[in-house]
Amino acid sequence: MTSDPVRLGVVGLGRAFALTAPAFAAHPGVRLVAAAAPRAESRRAFETAFSGRTFESVEALCADSDVEAVYVTTPHGMHRDHAIAAARAGKHVLLEKPIAVELDDAEAIVAACESAGVRLIVGPSHSFDAPVEQAAKLIRSGELGRVRMVQALNCTDFLYRPRRPEELRTELGGGVIFSQGVHQVDIVRLLCGGLATSVFARTGAWDPERPTEGAYAALIDFAGGVFASLTYSGYGRFDSDGWQGGVDELGRDKDPGLYGAARRALGAADDETALKAARSFTSMAETPAASHHEHFGPIIAFCEKGDIHLTPDGIEIFGDERRETRPAPFRTARAEVADALVAAVRGGASPLQTGRWGLASLEVCHAMLESAESGRPAALRRQIGVPS
Amino acid sequence: MTSDPVRLGVVGLGRAFALTAPAFAAHPGVRLVAAAAPRAESRRAFETAFSGRTFESVEALCADSDVEAVYVTTPHGMHRDHAIAAARAGKHVLLEKPIAVELDDAEAIVAACESAGVRLIVGPSHSFDAPVEQAAKLIRSGELGRVRMVQALNCTDFLYRPRRPEELRTELGGGVIFSQGVHQVDIVRLLCGGLATSVFARTGAWDPERPTEGAYAALIDFAGGVFASLTYSGYGRFDSDGWQGGVDELGRDKDPGLYGAARRALGAADDETALKAARSFTSMAETPAASHHEHFGPIIAFCEKGDIHLTPDGIEIFGDERRETRPAPFRTARAEVADALVAAVRGGASPLQTGRWGLASLEVCHAMLESAESGRPAALRRQIGVPS
Numbered sequence A, B: 001m002t003s004d005p006v007r008l009g010v011v012g013l014g015r016a017f018a019l020t021a022p023a024f025a026a027h028p029g030v031r032l033v034a035a036a037a038p039r040a041e042s043r044r045a046f047e048t049a050f051s052g053r054t055f056e057s058v059e060a061l062c063a064d065s066d067v068e069a070v071y072v073t074t075p076h077g078m079h080r081d082h083a084i085a086a087a088r089a090g091k092h093v094l095l096e097k098p099i100a101v102e103l104d105d106a107e108a109i110v111a112a113c114e115s116a117g118v119r120l121i122v123g124p125s126h127s128f129d130a131p132v133e134q135a136a137k138l139i140r141s142g143e144l145g146r147v148r149m150v151q152a153l154n155c156t157d158f159l160y161r162p163r164r165p166e167e168l169r170t171e172l173g174g175g176v177i178f179s180q181g182v183h184q185v186d187i188v189r190l191l192c193g194g195l196a197t198s199v200f201a202r203t204g205a206w207d208p209e210r211p212t213e214g215a216y217a218a219l220i221d222f223a224g225g226v227f228a229s230l231t232y233s234g235y236g237r238f239d240s241d242g243w244q245g246g247v248d249e250l251g252r253d254k255d256p257g258l259y260g261a262a263r264r265a266l267g268a269a270d271d272e273t274a275l276k277a278a279r280s281f282t283s284m285a286e287t288p289a290a291s292h293h294e295h296f297g298p299i300i301a302f303c304e305k306g307d308i309h310l311t312p313d314g315i316e317i318f319g320d321e322r323r324e325t326r327p328a329p330f331r332t333a334r335a336e337v338a339d340a341l342v343a344a345v346r347g348g349a350s351p352l353q354t355g356r357w358g359l360a361s362l363e364v365c366h367a368m369l370e371s372a373e374s375g376r377p378a379a380l381r382r383q384i385g386v387p388s
Helices: A015-026 A040-050 A058-062 A078-087 A102-117 A132-139 A176-192 A240-244 A261-268 A272-277 A335-347 A355-374 B014-027 B040-050 B060-061 B076-087 B103-116 B130-140 B176-192 B240-244 B261-268 B272-277 B335-347 B355-374
Strands: A006-011 A030-036 A054-055 A071-072 A092-095 A120-121 A147-155 A197-202 A214-220 A227-233 A299-303 A307-311 A312-318 A323-327 B006-011 B030-034 B053-055 B071-072 B090-094 B120-122 B149-154 B196-205 B215-222 B229-232 B297-305 B305-310 B314-318 B323-327
Touching: A006 A058, A006 A335, A015 A030, A015 A040, A015 A071, A015 A335, A030 A040, A030 A058, A040 A054, A040 B130, A054 A058, A058 A078, A058 A323, A071 A078, A071 B120, A078 A092, A078 A102, A078 B335, A092 A335, A102 A120, A102 A355, A120 A335, A120 A355, A132 A176, A132 A299, A132 A307, A132 A312, A147 A176, A147 A240, A147 B149, A147 B196, A147 B229, A176 A197, A176 A214, A176 A227, A176 A299, A176 A355, A197 A355, A197 B060, A197 B149, A197 B215, A214 A355, A214 B149, A214 B196, A214 B215, A214 B229, A227 B149, A227 B215, A227 B229, A261 A272, B006 B060, B006 B335, B014 B030, B014 B040, B014 B071, B014 B335, B030 B040, B030 B335, B040 B053, B053 B060, B060 B076, B071 B076, B076 B090, B076 B103, B090 B335, B103 B120, B103 B335, B120 B229, B120 B335, B120 B355, B130 B176, B130 B297, B130 B305, B149 B176, B149 B240, B176 B196, B176 B215, B176 B229, B176 B297, B176 B355, B196 B355, B215 B355, B261 B272
Parallel strands: A006 A030, A006 A071, A030 A054, A071 A092, A092 A120, A147 A227, B006 B030, B006 B071, B030 B053, B071 B090, B090 B120, B149 B229
Antiparallel strands: A147 A299, A197 A214, A214 A227, A299 A307, A307 A312, A312 A323, B149 B297, B196 B215, B215 B229, B297 B305, B305 B314, B314 B323
């Protein structure tokens, strides 16, 4: 493992990059050297912030021989083309969740990366959050016996954040199942060992103005008789962050005065696409200053000898006779994603969140929709376990 | 409606009566006039506290012509005999939840009460808690549009409270499904309109020393496309009361020093049955002093125009742009059960929690076990709606 920073190129300079850029900027093992984006404004912002090269096209970025790895953070429907272009150019790939919308697109991405001999990491995803890894490690250690049940709840304003039209169309990967469910599934799979066997789910699309899934409840079976209950609402009302110390998903102490802000901003906007563009990467100064880990709502793992509550600062363990808090050291938000990238590219280490892992989580998302449609449990066939 | 108090006889002077006695003692519309219990110690305690008559047998109590209504609070397996004895003697019946263990026993109880022309109320149950009724009324008012999803979680030390042997045998009505699930089902049915159509569930029996269900997760479908997710653990570790203002199930501010107390007491006891007997009714002085409503864990109703969180003090409404708290006036714990008894006996009013309502909730409990066994959703056929 050398000390040369990984030379990272970025495809797509939208909201996801704005939220992840601080982790790369702060990490000694990563250097942001290039980016591709269609909007000139975004390219200028990248050049100013990182003194990097920019390109209008993904192809041009992939032809840049200085780039070792490509972070693909374009809309879901473009993941296949962009990830495969990077792989074929011999670049390692860090690919935003979900890996893709369609399972065959995900298969094609995995195959292209395997065939090119490059690493594929699906992330950032909340399964990288340090308290999640901390809880998963504790479970694997056996200290609390086997995990038997997991309960996960998250309530956000997801549906009222500004959206492009396709983000409100399920068949194009819109709605909360693909963008948010995949986080919850990723976390729950990690805690439960990965090998989901079947899913039973109900979904809700309750706002005719935004006619895609905004909520769901699901029960997932795992190998070994473990089961997990997942509930999500993106309708921006009940605030489950109140049960997470008042810390928001991005690890910031929440301002109660901002209750309803997403809906208000959307209601006041003439042009939703413009409102969305305004949330793209503009400078490092506008990135949120987190003081806690990111989180995805209150999650409890019920084990044979104790329960674990994942918090934005670590984990709480509820034993037979006492409670205990174990903090997870905080550096910068998403530092763990940068760690995984460096370990994969420089150390040859395989992250948990490989392409096949991301494909398995995507399969669960599709199975949720299938079960909600059929009224029956949906079987799963592409699951992989957590490596021991 | 006259002002004469309802003359109530009690069958069984165990823990359930100890918890309900204060509501009757404080209510101007109820007078505790008689009781039947096998233990002389319990009978003496009742005589001392209420200057009432006592009997060794249920038959003798039912032959007491001064008794107008009988509160049956004996073990689940005795409900059928005791409720039918009371009905045949022409007494109105207040019957502890669950109405019975077996559905045919429940049917027989309902038929006996209908045939005798007496009122049957199944309770106390947490569906009587004032915040539950407040939330249900708000939903019925239409102010927040239709309810679409409900999320209910409760974590208690149920499995480690002292038990008689049959309370740890599922086939005899032991375990959390019949004793605890029925509360959660009652509440959720009330919020969702009552007409459950199908249940999908997973159960857990994870302590070989106490080999009955201690946990479950379930998804319940209701008429109109409403669905509810229920999770329960009675293994006494994660404390969901922390999300309910630190108030325990009985409406008392919780002492953090009592964490793990049930398990410790059980571990230290030589004789579990004796430990249980010690929790029976002994005097009014030992009943807990509640300062909030009873509750059954955090419950959220997601409606079209706002979400409702049920708290021990009322409800919190999460609207599009603001949050609002609506308190529910508190008198004494379980005052609402006494209200319902008086309204039924003196006013001829039918409570929500009739025998047929209790039968429907019991059916859901059986369906949870059936679904967990079969791996498929279980259909429901005996459901009734909430009267409008």
